[in-house]
Amino acid sequence: MYGTDILNALRKNKISIGDRITFTVQGKEYEGILMPRPETGDDSTLIIKQDDGYNVGIKYHDGTILKIESKKAEGNKKSKNAKMEADQKLPKVTLLYTGGTIGSKIDYLTGGVRVLTTPSELLGEIPELAGMANIEVKDLMHTFSEDISHTEWSKIAEAAETAFNTGSVGVVITMGTDTMHYTSAALSFMLQNIPGPVVITGAQRSSDRGSSDAFTNLACAVAIAAQGKIAEVGICMHSTSSDKQCSFIRGTKVRKMHTSRRDAFKPINSTVLATVDIETYKVEYGEECKKTTKKTAKSYPKFESKVALIKMYPNADPKIIDFYVEKGYKGIILEGTGLGHVAINTVHKEYSWAERIRNAIGKGVIIGMTSQCLSGRVNPNVYSTARTISEMGVTYCEDMLPEVALVKLGWLLANHTRKEVKEQLSKDIVGEISSRITYKEM
């Protein structure tokens, strides 16, 4: 946004963003298209796009004369292949748009993001989708992935249920990548009874650049969804930094392991369920894939949000547990060290977690233990510390990821009795716990 002086001058001269203007500053004349002000930088600097495409910033001074040369030109906004239309004969796939740059276009003039809602728009941008599926786009929400909460998870789960029950063989969900693995875990529990794949995808490079992974990720996700062969909820993103293949990873066994790389999503304590070749869009299924058996879908969208994830670290203050207990939290997942430890034998008593944990459990809070190592399984039997913690009533969550345990606990608390929750937390429900971890899974 421009500052008040500039905004007033623009209003006075009936100039809008996108108009071609001339203005004179200190004897020098500039001409170009007025561009919007980014959030950063000096709001008293005008940005104009010159004819060679470059933007330059020129400081606005009192006495600067702004003149409109021509109104904003109507850009050619037509998609490249507007002719392409949905093919009714192809299997139907519902695409649920929730946010992120994938499946959307940025309008640089307004700064806004526009969702590509019609099949022809989508096919125009991603011609690979033609011939793969009859895609129906549902514009569910425009939410940054870091802003997504359990209410959004529930909404997505219900939309997926509806999609399956109205003829879709698979569902693709596009979203921002930051909390994608939380969403995939939530949907894994909320959508246990589904007749086809739920494929979540996104982009690590935004779709406004020619090198974006958005197009291929989306096409690979649609390739899996359109086949409708498996009943799995998972994430489909690049396997490596190369544009070679995408990996489909189980929604409870996946984690974002890099801030920016295309292949940020990795299976933890697991292997990929399926791969899709980016050149041919051929899908190879692994043996672990659950085959489709059901006819109708049923979602369980309820979620208890009073659950917390606490990371153990040297010098951490155990009173954080009291805080959650006082706030009425019903469950806590501890992200312990190594095989599942927190400090209980400290020289200084204030650093010991033992009393705080006992107190919380005494008040009915369910506590689960996971490891900040992420890879590997927790074990309450190896060291005395873990034995003591386990004896206090803390549930050891096997090889479950801390984030997955958190989501599972919230989902269990909303859908089961307290006794059931305690039993189920360390039992496998949707593939979130594996009985064996093989050598190659690291």
Add this chain to the structure above:
Amino acid sequence: MNNTENDIRRYSEIGFMCGLEIHQRLSTPNKLFCSCSSRGEKENTLPEAEISRYQRAVAGEMGETDRSAEFEEKRKAKFIYHIHNDTTCLVDIDEEPPHQLNMDALSTALCVAKSLYLTIPDELEPMRKEVVDGSNPSAFQRTIKMGLDGKLEVNGRNVVITGMMLEEESAGIISKSQSGTTYDTSRIGIPLVEIDTDPYLRSPTEARDAALRIGLLLRLTGKVQRGIGSIRQDVNVSIKGGARTEIKGLQEVSSLDKFVENEIQRQQALIQIKDEVIAKKIGAVGKTTDLSNILGHTTVRIIQNELKNGGIVLGFKVSGFNGLLGREINPQRRLGSEVSDYAKMGGVKGIIHSDEHLEGYGFTMEEIRGIKEKLSISEKDAFILIAGSSEKVSIATDFAIQRVKLVQSGVPLETRGVSNADLYTTRFMRPLPSGSRMYPETDLHPVEVTKTMLDEAQASAPNPEKEEKTLLKDIGNAATAKQLMLSPYYSLYKSITSLKNIDKQFVANVLLQKFTELRRSGFSVEKISEDRLLELFTAYSERKITKQGVEEALKEISKNDVAISELLKTANLLRISGKDLEKIVKEFMAKSSDADKNSLIRNIMGKYRINIDGEELHATLEKLIKWKQQ
């Protein structure tokens, strides 16, 4: 009217327009947006890793897609990137957002902008320039406009500098094959400045001289990289009835005018062909036909190979074009070469056309008859054949037909690259980009240009006129002064002459005449590093080697590069002076007591020419003779 004016009038009559884009790498230790070394490629080292990517054209800021970007996408080209851990990080391979702008590079760029009298914006806006030829894994180049509307004096006339940019270097191409293009990522992100002139350079020689002058200005900053590829000149040329053609990547500025001359010739030839084609109403393209059956048993090697690998041969007719495809438009380049360039973009090896010596390829009369029959070729028609895998041939044929149709409009808007450096000819690279391929780099903040930054830039801005005057005073000869300033050794000259006890004229003489002389006698003096040369002249300034010795040392190190201190001993080049010299002089004087001064000098220099400085010998003799007489 002198030659230059004649020239200018001649070019003005044909509607000659010409502008330059000069790209120069800066010599900052790090890259523009990351902390990698900006050393660039290391020869003969294996990459630690390799990745492959595809790119596609996306709409620019104004909602349009660039025509060259769409062209590249249509090629479905695969790009392979070699990664060296010491020069490439995640930023370079589009796996991490850019870091902050390199302030060293910014200050050098500001200093160049000041010396070109450019108006520097108050706020610099980092942009992305879409490039989908694979030369950048991000599919764009980060670029910042540093200034607009400047000027530069060239041969007494002010040439308009329209703009200057600070931007990232692209990846260096290693190889191009049907399966994809391979790039080395080491170079990506090295800071680069681009300086553009207006399109009103009046003659090919004026274009060349402007390029030389810009190169000089850049070298005078002392902060630019040297050596092959560190400066590249792109030149835009058009004539009346023709079209703007961008010739990219000329490395040798001295032959820039010759490339421009050939481009004029090419455009004239294409305009003439267009006029003929329109007058005769010819050039209709026939149906693309599969000729694989007709050529099933051919002995034409290139076709045989493709068919054996499951490929196909497609052919099409061009009505009335007999003789036109073979028409020469540049030395050793025909209209057919232009069509072939387009076809190659589809990934095939080229085309075969009917104006070529078909029997020479190995076609039988029967095969030629078969092709002609199938494509219904009459005497006036031409045909074009393309072989390769079916997917590639289909794309290549589309491109070839596109070019044949463009004959009707004369000169297509193209970006061209060097085809043959010895013949100064060019070949088609891609359509000329339209202006719509820029959008803001949203991963970076705009940069405010402060008064302090501008003042510092002004203070260190190079001033060629002033430098030339000082140089003239130092070495006394105007022609040598000018030549030295334009030579690549000028900054070395400045480093050397900042040493004590240096004969500046001697240094200039060595770097210019002596180097040329030695090169002509077969010594590769150009291979000697600047560090080594500086070391040699330091020895000279410290009186460890004579002027004659310097020449001998140059011959030696051009063959075998060793430390100067070592060379002085092994090659017996150490200067004899002071007490040691007196001792030798005394010996000679004792040996021939009746010899006069001149014959003594002759005798001594005859034996110690390389090790004794003539002037010092003179002075020593004077001193000793006087002493003897007393």
